[in-house]
Structures are given as C-alpha cells and as structure tokens.
Amino acid sequence: MTEIIDGNAVASEIRDELTESIERLADAGARPGLATVLMGDDPASQTYVNMKQRDCEEVGIESHHVDVDGDAPPEELFDTIADLNENDDVHGYIVQAPVPDHVDYRNVIRRVDPAKDVDGFHPENVGRLVAGDARFRPCTPHGVQKLLESAGVDTEGKDVTIVGRSDIVGKPLANLLIQKAEDGNATVTVCHSRTDDLAEKTRSADIVVAAAGVPELVDGSMLSEDTVVIDVGVNRVDADNDKGYELVGDVEFESAKAKASAITPVPGGVGPMTRAMLLYNTVKAAGLQED
Numbered sequence: 405m406t407e408i409i410d411g412n413a414v415a416s417e418i419r420d421e422l423t424e425s426i427e428r429l430a431d432a433g434a435r436p437g438l439a440t441v442l443m444g445d446d447p448a449s450q451t452y453v454n455m456k457q458r459d460c461e462e463v464g465i466e467s468h469h470v471d472v473d474g475d476a477p478p479e480e481l482f483d484t485i486a487d488l489n490e491n492d493d494v495h496g497y498i499v500q501a502p503v504p505d506h507v508d509y510r511n512v513i514r515r516v517d518p519a520k521d522v523d524g525f526h527p528e529n530v531g532r533l534v535a536g537d538a539r540f541r542p543c544t545p546h547g548v549q550k551l552l553e554s555a556g557v558d559t560e561g562k563d564v565t566i567v568g569r570s571d572i573v574g575k576p577l578a579n580l581l582i583q584k585a586e587d588g589n590a591t592v593t594v595c596h597s598r599t600d601d602l603a604e605k606t607r608s609a610d611i612v613v614a615a616a617g618v619p620e621l622v623d624g625s626m627l628s629e630d631t632v633v634i635d636v637g638v639n640r641v642d643a644d645n646d647k648g649y650e651l652v653g654d655v656e657f658e659s660a661k662a663k664a665s666a667i668t669p670v671p672g673g674v675g676p677m678t679r680a681m682l683l684y685n686t687v688k689a690a691g692l693q694e695d
C-alpha cells in the first residue's frame with residue numbers, strides 16, 4: 405500500500421508545538437510578530453498572504469500586513485522595508501513574490517534585515533545555509549525535510565533527484581540534503597529544463613522531489629518501484645468548475661502513486677508545511693531577537 409503523506413496533519417502537529425513556545429515568549433513580553441508585504445494585487449499572492457495571516461492568528465503570532473500599490477515606484481517598497489526593519493513588534497517578515505516587473509526582487513531581498521528574513525532569501529542567510537550554519541531554513545525545503553522525517557524516510561546514503569533549480573526550493577533543498585546532518589547525508593542530483601533524459605535521473609532515485617512548476621511533469625513511467633515522491637508543485641490549470649481552475653502538482657498523481665512507496669498529494673502535501681515552517685522561523689526569529 406502506498407502511504408499518502410498527510411501534510412495537513414504534520415503541519416497541525418508543528419503548529420501545536422509552536423503554540424507552546426509562543427505562549428512562553430508572550431509571557432516574557434515578546435509575543436512573536438510576523439508581517440507580510442504585498443505589492444500589487446495578484447490574486448494567488450493575496451490568497452497566500454491571507455492564509456499566512458490566519459495561521460498566525462491560530463497559533464498566537466501577532467500579524468501585520470502592508471499593501472503597496474502595484475504601480476508605486478520601488479522606493480515605496482524600500483521605505484516599507486526600512487520601517488519593518490526598525491519595528492520591534494515585527495520579528496520577521498516576508499515580501500510576497502512575485503513583485504511587479506519594474507521592481508528587482510533581488511534588490512528588495514538585500515534590504516531586508518537578515519535577522520528578520522524568515523523566508524531565508526537574503527544573501528547572508530543563503531551563504532550561511534550553504535556553509536552548514538543556517539539561521540533560517542527556507543520554508544518549503546524545510547517542510548520537505550519534515551515530511552520525509554514524518555514518513556520515516558531516512559535520507560542518509562539515499563539517491564535524491566530534485567526536479568527544479570529555483571532559488572526558493574531546488575537549490576536550498578539540495579544544499580540541505582547533502583549536509584552532514586541527521587536529515588541530510590543524501591546524494592543529490594538537481595535536474596532542470598536543460599537536463600538530458602530526465603526520466604533516467606528520476607528512475608535512478610530513491611526519493612524524487614518535483615519542484616519545476618510544470619503541471620504533471622513527472623509520471624509513473626519515470627519512477628522505479630517504491631520511490632518516495634514529494635510534489636512541491638502548485639499549478640493553476642483551467643477547469644470546468646465554479647472557480648474556472650484547479651490546482652495540480654508537478655506529479656501525475658495516480659500513475660506515480662501506483663509506483664511509489666509514499667507520495668504527497670496536491671493540495672494537502674507540501675503547501676501546509678511551507679506555511680507551518682514560516683511560523684517556525686518567526687518563532688525562531690523572536691527567540692533570537694530576545695537574547
């Protein structure tokens with residue numbers, strides 16, 4: 405029987421654990437605060453930001469939100485960032501990506517105080533992660549590691565194929581999984597759109613992580629028996645329903661499930677974990693700033 409890895413259940417456990425730390429910090433006068441910044445009105449980004457606010461409320465993190473007009477000059481976003489860096493009630497914050505085309509996201513990230521960079525995107529935090537001294541693990545890769553742990557998958561000595569080389573998922577996950585650590589020690593292959601014979605790379609893996617942003621890119625024919633499959637993809641595809649779209653992953657679920665020993669669904673797999681690990685990083689940031 406293939407195990408369906410329940411991201412909602414694992415995320416819920418993590419939120420319960422965090423709630424206790426949050427109350428301890430609040431009792432000491434340092435209730436953790438998380439701010440979200442949204443520039444523009446992309447509907448998917450609005451949904452993500454709303455969900456993050458709700459998560460904060462549930463666990464007792466104080467949430468703040470700043471909207472920046474999508475047509476505003478970049479300086480308006482930079483001023484918002486400068487304010488958040490100075491605000492002692494805000495221990496961590498994220499600038500929701502994507503930002504409008506006239507704003508360079510890298511230039512945005514460099515302005516975030518690294519101690520408040522709960523996405524883990526600032527170059528200082530990227531460098532620390534690569535050096536094996538992470539301050540904040542980026543939320544999605546950290547969530548993937550937690551899901552593997554919850555499914556009893558030991559990564560030591562395993563062949564992991566990651567499909568996707570993004571700065572947010574593929575690159576940091578590869579760096580985490582090769583580290584000399586209990587949740588690392590894997591042999592990692594990172595594939596991308598220019599990889600020759602992707603199926604050969606996925607078939608030779610014990611664990612496949614699909615994070616390319618291509619709907620149903622990986623199917624059962626590309627997997628060996630008993631592979632563990634983690635689907636990071638969240639793709640909106642047209643559908644004949646009320647919303648006019650549905651969410652599908654980067655994995656063709658039914659054929660992959662027939663081969664896999666364990667697999668994450670979309671939705672309900674990695675997505676809730678990304679959100680839970682953002683709360684985790686916020687609590688960590690508040691703890692570090694309290695010291």
Ligand code: GUN
Nearest residue numbers: 498499500501502523572
């Ligand atoms: N847009 C999609 N994923 C993310 C994320 O993890 N952080 C931010 N800030 N924006 C995103």
